[in-house]
Amino acid sequence: MLIDYSSIRAVDLSHLVPEIKRLDHKKLIVGKPGVEHYSLLAHITSQINNGLIVELGTHHGTSAVALCSNRSNRVVTYDVKDFFTANKPDNLERVLGNIFDIDPSIMLQAEVIFIDTLHDGTFEQKVYDYLLDNNYKGITVWDDIHWSREMINFWSKLPNEGKYDITDIGHGGGEGPRGNISGTGIIDFSGKIHIVK
Ligand SMILES: C[S@@+](CC[C@H](N)C(=O)[O-])C[C@H]1O[C@@H](n2cnc3c(N)ncnc32)[C@H](O)[C@@H]1O
Secondary structure, X not given: OEXXXXXXXXXXXXXXXXXXXXXXXXXXHOOOEOOEOHHHHHHHXXXXXXXXXXXXOOOOOHHHHHHOOOOOOEEEEEEOOOOOOOOOOOXXXXXXXXXXXXXXXXXXXXXXXXXXXXXXXXHHHHHHHHHHHOOOOOEEEEEOOOOOHHHHHHHHHOOOOOEEEOHHHOOOOOOOOOOOOXXXXXXXXXXXXEEEO
């Protein structure tokens, strides 16, 4: 899996704007890489074919629409509340509920997992521990690693091996409770990430 900064900057998601119904999110999905993370997500999904991507934290569906941009992939997205307003892509499956109350083992089949949920550090740690304990071999992308003290704490305690802070091509905008930027990180359980700046 290549994280190629110039390819991410060249991603054009303007064709997806009509799929987003929330007005402010129409601007977000075409937001500049380094400010918004949707081009990064589309770049990642463009490199997987006929694979499974799991998303934790659907919200209005903006990131799910970006993750679905390669239609050959199956994307399964989870949220504990139903906020969804986007046009649902054919390759998207929505699940309402906490993945640990349903079946977390689906994550072990996913090439990529995108985690963008509560940001209190506890759910994130639970996901990380589950993946580690179950010998996960894919790639995880974490939104908002700088967003709150709890997220900074979670992120800083993880081992450095396979851990990449790619906020500069991901979600560098946003405003956390203390005015922090959002931040985007990758934890590579696959050993196959190659980053080209
Ligand atoms: C920041 S929003 C997600 C934004 C979305 N990924 C995007 O970029 O367009 C966070 C979402 O996580 C959801 N959430 C909170 N706890 C969760 C959990 N345990 N599992 C799944 N979703 C959860 C919230 O209900 C909320 O909709």
